[in-house]
Amino acid sequence: MTLPDWKTVGGAAVLFGLAALLPYSGSGYYLGLGITIAMFAVLATSWALFSGPTHYISLATAAFFGVGTYVTGLGFEALPYWTLPLIAGVAGAVLAGLVGLATLRLSGVYFVIFTLGLAELVRQIITWSQNRSGQKGLYVLTDMTEAGIYWQLLGLAAAVFLAGWLIARSRLGFALRIIGDDETVAAHSGINTALAKVLLFMVSGGVAAMVGAILAPRFVYIEPSLAFAPILSFQVVIMALLGGTGRLWGPLVGVIPFTFLLEAIASNFPNQTTLALGVAFLVIVYLLPRGFVGLIEDAKARMRRTEGAL
Amino acid sequence: MDILITGLLLGGTYALIAIGLNLQYGVARIMNLANGEMLVIGGFSAFWAHTNIGLSPLLTVFILAPVAFGLNWLIYRVMMVPLVKRAKTRGQLEVDSILATFGLSFVLVGLMLAVFGGDYFNYSYLAVPIRIVGDTYALNRVMAFVMAVIICGLIYLWLNRTRAGMSIRAIATAPDAARLVGIDVRRLSALTFALGGAVTAVGGAYISTFLTLDASTGVVFTLKALIIVIMGGVGDVRGTIVAALLLGVLESFVAALIDPGLTLAAAYAMFITILLFRPQGLFGRKPT
């Protein structure tokens, strides 16, 4: 690796190290926000790993997330705790692999709605089998603390960033950039576009399932309507797009301000939360068309121009 | 036989839910995630008119339709035109419109909460039995089905028999070419978007006669409408109607013969299977 690479990795490591200190601040409130940020950072970044280069918008996050929570819900008594996120990851990746193989022919909006339908299908099947077994919700009573959940999510975030960084430098990343620009060219130049897309979809599906598995102890009670809530898929897409999917760190710069914005709205407009959210949302869409990444890059460009003028 | 009729009646309901979105997406290229909220607004209006001034939903729609048309026309002019202008590609417009209408759906839910509150609303209208070939059905559902047939029929005739309709189909097929032959794409897109919104609101008014709604239920209808439109194929009214009827009949058969608990699972399974074999939907054209 070259020197700038070491700088990037080192800088990221320092940031993660600082973030890991949050539970020691003693504030349960900020820790709670930290968990929300870490959760959406992981989900949005892994979502963008697939959707950024391929321009495929997936609304299946809730399906993978829900599968992950159910892995924990069903397995936490029988299996050692640390195996659960791993099993969830494998389960999510396998599901994503199957879906990926099945949906290669779909494009654009058809893929979007297909993934949405998939999430609902999984939810319906789980609901029905629960009804069959006469068992309603699952109780995940563990002694897992908020700090423990936070650190797990942070570790997962670090892994996702590392994976994203490595992918971008690999042959796979090169292939994906070409696919994003022009799929026909990519296919003609001997890139196995199908394989590349499915692999990335598996990464993002597996990661979402792991997030679900890690968060299950926090919800304590797991039922399909909460675990598979479709709103989650939309939130992830929105946050990633607001950040910007062209850069690995793009979704993160969407998630952090957005979480604080949501928090400010929820605490200041308890009776009009939804209305305020919608308005804030529209303002962002119209005033920040290229997401926060665009904002930051514009600012950088302006600074360079100013420096040049001097 | 009664299973089939029940299914067709349900299919009519689904057509009411989805046909407006088909117009909005097929022509104006706006994937309107606030579709369900428009439907609930229509339902609220019918409920309000029925309980407060005793107006029948059948009459309410004649006021509701122009109002909803105007409202949606405004939404298109104010909210969507800037997006259309700045979008460089169709994909960009799709992403932007998903984001914008998602925000809009929150705004509409918030407004409904502020105006009507979060309560369930429900009223009795035509909740009487009607006999069709030896079996009883709810008259309000039959009425909704008849209205769905009329609305879908009018839209089909309009698209296929009038000049404006032809132009709209031309836009749906080839927007750039349409512009070249002198079709005012933006004006017709606004018109279709507004028409789609009006149809959805009217559908909501009929549906409110037999479903219990509240301010937050819109998203349920949006999801259903998306599935039906995509399954039928974007930009083709026939596709949406066939998909809606298929879905209704399938759900009714599964409920009666297999297990009512599996109706929605079967619906999504059918949706996924159709897309696997026909990625462009039942009546959709292959992307070039």
Next chain:
Amino acid sequence: MKRRTLMKLTAATSLALSMMHGPAFADAHVDPIVIGAVAPKTGPLAGGSTVSHWPNIALWAGQINARGGLNVGGTMHPVEIIEYDDQTNPGETIKAVQRLATQDEADFILAPYGTGLNIAAAPIFARYGYPQITSTAITDQVAELSAQFPNMFFTLGGSKGLAEGAVEVLVNLRDAGDIGSKVAMVNVADAFGIELAAAARPALEAAGFDIVYDSSYPLGTQDLSPVVKGAANAGPDAFLAWSYPGDTFALTELSQIEGMDVKVFYTAVGASFPAYYGRFGAAAENIIGAGGVNADSQAFQDYRAAHMAATGAEPDYWASAMMYSSLQVLEQAIEGAGTIDRAVVSQYIKDNAFETVVGTIDFDAQNNNASFWTVGQWQDGVFRGVASTGREGAVDVKIKTGWE
């Protein structure tokens, strides 16, 4: 002397404010007791919480402030309510309770709405030592939950009790020769519906009933006519639906249209809503459903009048009163303990019995309220309790005679 006048003044102001929601007090001398409230104002559960949760909070705070506040060790403290909308999302519920505990420094936090949201918030309530008196959580894991979260209380009763109450009503009617033994039963495939159906099935079989139709339907089904037709075709004597509000209305309407000929018609959640009678009128007569109250008791009559005066809406005949009774428990515990120390108040709740609008609430060793109404029936426009686990004032159940 000065203090006295001030208190009178406060009382007068409170009286004036009593009709308003969430009164805010600018009295510098008496600190208000800050009480946090988190429940859905939007999302799938918003419809239910708007009927039975939020109005009670407004009513209760208004009443307390109208009489000058809570008497804590001889000083009257008004209450100040801080409300948050959790959007029916457990992540939001957790965040909001967290915010109330640490940012708003609430003295007490009212239990959230619904089973899942209450249990999701339980670890936070436990960590900060807040008593969590739930009135809308139904679970069969009371023992495990109260072991892990010692300040979590359950007033609504269990699904087992509710289902068995309904079966008991059927048994009594059959023994009296009013109905036969054929039962059709449907349930919504969601937490509460599944749990009730799972509890009812063995109870019906043990009582010798013949379940001639048994089926579930997904939450959000847009056409329930196949379900109703299927049940009607099985020719049952009694129809039981373990349903949620939306489908309760739909099932009733379709059964009416179908002219389902049953002597017992039961729907679970939603049957006790005033809107239910408002919607079906005379056709709702003798329909039975989950819950109920001692509608003729003075306590309930007073509550109903106050609820209508303060919120402009009727309370429902089950969850509203349960919710209000949980507020009464908190109120009496704070005044009885004479402190806002949460540990002391929690202990007081465990050690004492409380007189409420639904009768005496006395928590057992597992923080569970064992006495609750299980079945109610619409009689002359009032949803009266007909079966309970140890409540007084049950009226005789009547069989349904047609839909007119």
